[in-house]
Amino acid sequence: xxxxxxxxxxxxxxxxxxxxxxxxxxxxxxxxxxxxxxxxxxxxxxxxxxxxxxxxxxxxxxxxxxxxxxxxxxxxxxxxxxxxxxxxxxxxxxxxxxxxxxxxxxxxxxxxxxxxxxxxxxxxxxxxxxxxxxxxxxxxxxxxxxxxxxxxxxxxxxxxxxxxxxxxxxxxxxxxxxxxxxxxxxxxxxxxxxxxxxxxxxxxxxxxxxxxxxxxxxxxxxxxxxxxxxxxxxxxxxxxxxxxxxxxxxxxxxxxxxxxxxxxxxxxxxxxxxxxxxxxxxxxxxxxxxxxxxxxxxxxxxxxxxxxxxxxxxxxxxxxxxxxxxxxxxxxxxxxxxxxxxxxxxxxxxxxxxxxxxxxxxxxxxxxxxxxxxxxxxxxxxxxxxxxxxx
Amino acid sequence: xxxxxxxxxxxxxxxxxxxxxxxxxxxxxxxxxxxxxxxxxxxxxxxxxxxxxxxxxxxxxxxxxxxxxxxxxxxxxxxxxxxxxxxxxxxxxxxxxxxxxxxxxxxxxxxxxxxxxxxxxxxxxxxxxxxxxxxxxxxxxxxxxxxxxxxxxxxxxxxxxxxxxxxxxxxxxxxxxxxxxxxxxxxxxxxxxxxxxxxxxxxxxxxxxxxxxxxxxxxxxxxxxxxxxxxxxxxxxxxxxxxxxxxxxxxxxxxxxxxxxx
Numbered sequence: 001x002x003x004x005x006x007x008x009x010x011x012x013x014x015x016x017x018x019x020x021x022x023x024x025x026x027x028x029x030x031x032x033x034x035x036x037x038x039x040x041x042x043x044x045x046x047x048x049x050x051x052x053x054x055x056x057x058x059x060x061x062x063x064x065x066x067x068x069x070x071x072x073x074x075x076x077x078x079x080x081x082x083x084x085x086x087x088x089x090x091x092x093x094x095x096x097x098x099x100x101x102x103x104x105x106x107x108x109x110x111x112x113x114x115x116x117x118x119x120x121x122x123x124x125x126x127x128x129x130x131x132x133x134x135x136x137x138x139x140x141x142x143x144x145x146x147x148x149x150x151x152x153x154x155x156x157x158x159x160x161x162x163x164x165x166x167x168x169x170x171x172x173x174x175x176x177x178x179x180x181x182x183x184x185x186x187x188x189x190x191x192x193x194x195x196x197x198x199x200x201x202x203x204x205x206x207x208x209x210x211x212x213x214x215x216x217x218x219x220x221x222x223x224x225x226x227x228x229x230x231x232x233x234x235x236x237x238x239x240x241x242x243x244x245x246x247x248x249x250x251x252x253x254x255x256x257x258x259x260x261x262x263x264x265x266x267x268x269x270x271x272x273x274x275x276x277x278x279x280x281x282x283x284x285x286x287x288x289x290x291x292x293x294x295x296x297x298x299x300x301x302x303x304x305x306x307x308x309x310x311x312x313x314x315x316x317x318x319x320x321x322x323x324x325x326x327x328x329x330x331x332x333x334x335x336x337x338x339x340x341x342x343x344x345x346x347x348x349x350x351x352x353x354x355x356x357x358x359x360x361x362x363x364x365x366x367x368x369x370x371x372x373x374x375x376x377x378x379x380x381x382x383x384x385x386x387x388x389x390x391x
Numbered sequence: 392x393x394x395x396x397x398x399x400x401x402x403x404x405x406x407x408x409x410x411x412x413x414x415x416x417x418x419x420x421x422x423x424x425x426x427x428x429x430x431x432x433x434x435x436x437x438x439x440x441x442x443x444x445x446x447x448x449x450x451x452x453x454x455x456x457x458x459x460x461x462x463x464x465x466x467x468x469x470x471x472x473x474x475x476x477x478x479x480x481x482x483x484x485x486x487x488x489x490x491x492x493x494x495x496x497x498x499x500x501x502x503x504x505x506x507x508x509x510x511x512x513x514x515x516x517x518x519x520x521x522x523x524x525x526x527x528x529x530x531x532x533x534x535x536x537x538x539x540x541x542x543x544x545x546x547x548x549x550x551x552x553x554x555x556x557x558x559x560x561x562x563x564x565x566x567x568x569x570x571x572x573x574x575x576x577x578x579x580x581x582x583x584x585x586x587x588x589x590x591x592x593x594x595x596x597x598x599x600x601x602x603x604x605x606x607x608x609x610x611x612x613x614x615x616x617x618x619x620x621x622x623x624x625x626x627x628x629x630x631x632x633x634x635x636x637x638x639x640x641x642x643x644x645x646x647x648x649x650x651x652x653x
Contacts, residue, residue, distance in 0.1 A: 017490050017517045019450040021542035021567050023549065162456060168447065175449040180568040182544060278490040278517065279447065291468050292492035293446040 008196025010315035016195040018175075018281045025182045030197035032102050037204060042097065049093055053126065054083045056090075056208065060216040060371070065342040070358045073369045075225065076345065077213045079237065079376065086348065086376030087209060087237045089119035092188055094205035096123040099186035106130045106185040110174040112139055112167035112233070113303030113350060114146025115376055116190030121155035131155040134174045136166040139302045145380050164296050167233075167306045171280050191234025192310030195281030199239075199311045206240025213371055214244045227251045227364060230373040231354040232271065232324065233304035235313045237375035242322060251323070253363070254313065255353045257299035258326030268297035270309045271317050271324040279308040285317070300329035300388070301349035301381075325363065327356035333388055335359065336378065348376035349384075394483040394511045395536050395559035398437055399594045399615065408651040409560075409616025410607070411596055412623055412644065413440040413487065415455065416472040417462030419631045425478045427627065430637050432481040434644025440514070440618065441476055443469060443488030450489075450516040452571025454621035458628065469495075473508035485512040485538060485559070498526050502533035512536030512559045519549075520556035527556055538562050541587055543579050554591035561587055563614065565599045571621045572602040581613045604650035611651045619647060 007030070008014050016026055036042040050056040058081045063074040079087035092109075099107060107129050111117030117133040124131035133150055137159045140147050150157050163169035171189075178187040192202045210228075217225055228245055230238035232254040242252045259267030267273065270285040279286045279294060287295040287307040299305040316322040327335070332349060335356035340346045347355060354372050357363055364370065378385065385391065392400070402409055412431050416424055428439050444462035448455060469492055476484060486505055493501045493515060505513060513535055518526060520539055530537045536559035541550055544567060554561055565580040566573075580597050587595050597610045598618030610617050626643060630636040 015522055016519075017522060018519075019516055019542070019564075020519050020540045020549070020553070021544050021564060023519050023521075024542075024544045024546055163446065163460070172447050172449050176452070176569045179450065182567055278494065280449070281517070286491075288491065288495070290495070292495035293463060294491075 008200065010312045011318065013276070013282070013284050013314040014196055014199060014311035015283050016281060017278045017283065018195050019179055021179050022182060026195055026197065028102070033098060033197055033201050036098055036101055042101070046094055046097055050090070050208065054089050054093065055081060057212045058082060060213060060220070063343050066339065066358070069338070069342055071366045072358060072364060073367065074358065075217065075371045077209060077241065077371055077373045079209060080347065080374045084115070084119045084122050085379065086115040086119065087206060087240065088116040088190060089122065090208055090240070091190065091202050091205040091236060092116065092119040092123045095186065095188040096120070096127055096129060099129070100127060102186065104184060104186040106181065107188055108132045108134065108174050108177050108185055109188045109190060110134045110167065110170035111190060112170065112305060113301065113348065114139065114143040114150070114380060115303060115348070117155070117157070118146050118149045118153070120188050121150040121153035124155065125153045132158060132177070134158050134160050134170040134177070136160045136164070136170045138165040139167065142384060143302050143380055167302065168294065175280070190236065192236040192239045192312060193234040193280055193282060193284065193308050199282065202236050203239045203243060203312060206236050207243045209237065209240040209373060210242060210244030213241065217371060221369070224248055224250055225371045226368040227253060227370045228373070229253045229255065229354050229357050229370060231255050231304065231350050231375060232309060232313060233257065233268070233306050233350060234308065235310035237373055239310060239312055241373040246321060252321065253357060254322055254324045255357050256324055256326045257301060257304035257353060258328040258331070259298040261328050262326060266298035267326065268299040268305050268307065269326045270307060271313060272326050276314065282311045284311040284314040285309055300332060301353065303348070303350040304353065325357060325360065327353040331356040336385065337389060345374065346378040347374055348378045349381045351375045393534070393536050393559060395438065395485070398483050399560060402437060408611040409437040409594070409596060410435060410648045410651050411438045411440060411616055411618040412436045413442055413618060413620030414627065415442040415444055415458040415462050415624055416475065417444055417465055417467030418458040418624070419627055420465065421467055421471055421475050423631070423634060424475045426634060426637065427631070428479045429481065430640045431644055434641040435648030436482060436644055437616070438483045438485060440485045440487045440620070441472070443472060443486060443492055445489040445492055448489060450569055452569040452621060454625050455570050458624045473504055476510060477508040480509060483511040484509065485514060486510045487514040487516065490515055490517050499529040502529045502535050506533040506535050510535065512538050514538045514540070514562060516540070520552040523556065540564050541583060543567060543583050547586070550586055551590050554587060554593065557593060560594040560596050560615070561591060562618065563587060563595050563597045565597050565601070568599065570599055573600045575600050577609050580610065584614050604646050607647055607650035608653060611653065617651065
C-alpha cells in the first residue's frame, strides 16, 4: 500500500479500489464536493434545511437516572430526534443536494437497518428525485416497517438475494447498479466507508453531530466531557460525533457489534477482531478468512451487521486515538431495556450498543462525564424487541 | 517478449483476431480445470483467463457471481487454483480477480506465486493504474503482464494511464455495467477502441456482453480480439456435466473462433 499522504487516505487506509468505469464519477464527485463545501450558498442551503426540515440542532439531554444507576455523569446527544429518526439524514441531505448540483436525477442507496434508506427516500421525495434502495432480503424481513416507509415515500425497494442477503450484499448490488447507470445516477453511500471521496464527504456531512455536542456541552457545563461514546458499524455516526473532539483531551470509544461474542466468530467487529483488506472500494479493517474471502457477520442489529468499517476508524484505531470495544447482542438488549426504563428513551438496536458500554466492568472511571451519541431511535426495532425481550 | 505479446504478434502476422475465454477456477470442480482449458485450446482459443473466485465481486453480473459462489462453496483456495493452473501450458494464462485475495499475503508474494505457476498476466478488476503503483512494480519484477481495464467513461488522461501501465493487451470494457450477456449496439465499444488506438500500439481486446458468434464477428471488425466470460461460465454450468460435454465444448469454442475470422 502506498504510504504517502494523499487525498483519500487516512494514513495507509482508504483509497479508491473500484472498477475503472466508476473512477471518473468518483473524481467528479470529489471535485464537486470540495467546490460545494466551500461555497457559502451551498452551505447556507444545507444549514437551513438542516434546521427547518431535519430539526437541527438536536438537543443534548442530561440523563439523570441513567447517571445515578451507572455512577457516571451521562449526557445523551439526541440524533434520534432528527427527522426520520436517526443521524442518517444529515448525510442523505448533503449528498442529495450535491447530486442536484451535479444534475443527477436518479438516486440509489443501500441500506441495512433501513434508516439510511428511509432518510434517502425522504430527501428524494422532498427534492423530487427518483430513488431506488437496495436492501438485503434478510434485512427487509427484520426491518419491515422501514420497507413500508420507503415505499410510502415513493422509493423503489430492491430486495437483494445474493451472498449473505444483508448490508454487505446491498452495497455490492448498489455498486453494480452504479457502474451500469453512472452517467445519470448518484450513489448515496450511507456510511463512512466506500471509495474516496465517500469517507471524507460523509464525515463532513455528519460532523455537525460532534460540533453541536461540543458547543452544547461547553455552554452547559463550562468544560468538555471526559468521554464520548458511539456505536460503530460502517461508522458514520461515530466519525461525525468524534471528529470535533479529536484535538481535545476527550477519551473516545467506539462500540462494535460483538454479536454472540468474539470467541464464537459470530459478530460484526472488524476493528476488534479483523484485519486490513480491500472491501467496497477502500483499504480498511474487515472480517476475512485466510484466503481473503469476506466472512459472514452476525449482529442483532441490521445496521451494524457489516464486515467492513470506514477507513478513518482504521486509522484512529492504529494511532490509538480512539478505543474500539464490543458489546454483545445480549449486552445491547439489556441496555436497550434499561435506557427505556430509566430515561424514557428507546434507542435503536445499533445505538443500544453504545449505551451498553456504560455498564461494562472496568471500562469507565466512576464519576466520569460521558456523552453517548444516541444515533437513532428504536421504533423500527419494536417488533423484534417484543419477541427477544418477551414483552 | 512475454507469451501474451508473442501470441498477439503471431495473430497479427496471420491477420487473425484473438479469442480470449474466461472460466472461473473451481466451477465446474477445480480438478476439471485443466481438462476444460485443454478443450478451449483445442477449439481454437488463443488465450485463457482464469477467474479467481471472490465473495464480493462488484464488477460481475449474476452469471459470474453465481459461478464464483459455487466455487467458494466447493472450498476452492487460491493455492489450489495456482497448483491446478500450473498443469496447463498450452496457451497463455491471464489470472483475473479482485484485489483482496491478492493482497492477503502481499501483492509481491501473489505475483511471484502466480508467475511460478506459469501465469502470464493478471487483471485486477477493482484496481486502476493510479492506485496500482505497487502492483505494477511487483508484477514487473515477477515478469507478469499487467492488463488494465479501459472504460467508455474514462477520460483521455486516464486512458493514457491505462495504456501506459498495461502490458500484453488493453482490455476495453464495451459499456458501462457489469459482466454479462446483453443485447447491445457496439458503437460505444468501437469509439473506445478508436480512442485507445491513438494512445498505444498494444492490442486492444473487448469484453463485457459478448456471448454469441454474431457479437464476436461485430467486435472483431474493429478490435484485436474478444473476451467471452459470462456466456462460457453459463455454458459450462449447463453442459460440462463432469466432462461428458467436452466435445460439445470444443465445437462451441470452434464456432466462436470461426466468428473471429469474419
